[in-house]
Amino acid sequence: MGELAVFIILSAVILIPGVIVVTSGNIVRSALSLVPTFLGVTGFYIMLQAEFVAGIQVLIYAGAITVLILFVIMLTEGGSGVEVRQMNEQVPLGATAALWLAFLMLLVFLRTPWSLSPGRPPAYSAPAIGSAFLTNYALIFEVTSLVLLVALIGAIVIARREE
């Protein structure tokens, strides 16, 4: 019962700021509403006993990406003012598409008999994640680090001021 209550509270913490993110006319308010959404997702990870993913989520999403988005909003103030129209003319179309997709996906998810496993996850998963990254998923690990390096250089090159 307590678990369900925590789940419902976390769902509200995720979805209510999520609605503000996509509907608010004030773009700074949208960006700041991302923080409770990301922290609610962190709560989900803790409920699912994925502590390491939860820590990385706080560091990268709630810490880095939100700050990056706020910086770019401040640097591009010409397009982000509160008096500027923020929604385009396809709001009815977008709402219809999103609602239909939600309906179809919920239908599939609620009707599929998932092959659930009753086992318990290990008490602490970080060592297993570390050894998996360096053995079975070593290629993914290396390629991801290469992508990070390329993205770093690419972001600097693209954002650099032309002489």
Added chain:
Amino acid sequence: MTVGLTHYLVVSTLLFCLGLYGVLTRRNAVAILMGIELMLNAGNINLVAFNRYVAPGAVAGHVFALVVITLAACEAAIGLALVMAAYRSLETIHVDEINVMKW
């Protein structure tokens, strides 16, 4: 009534569709990136939830969630650098006004 896999799937579906709505209806390129972040978070919830309820002993879901988080950081950095470059040369970040390549 305990919390099961379906609960997480329902919440992540709603979060994904919120992100899709944001991507489809926003004019501001930064707000579109925020919608993409919401969609990636919904995907991550699914990965970790399936890992917990379908294969509790494995860590593949955690590994792929971490890779997705890394690529989301890359995507945010590149996307926001593109927004900065577009703002410098075109003086706008509204994607419906960036139409110099549209014939």
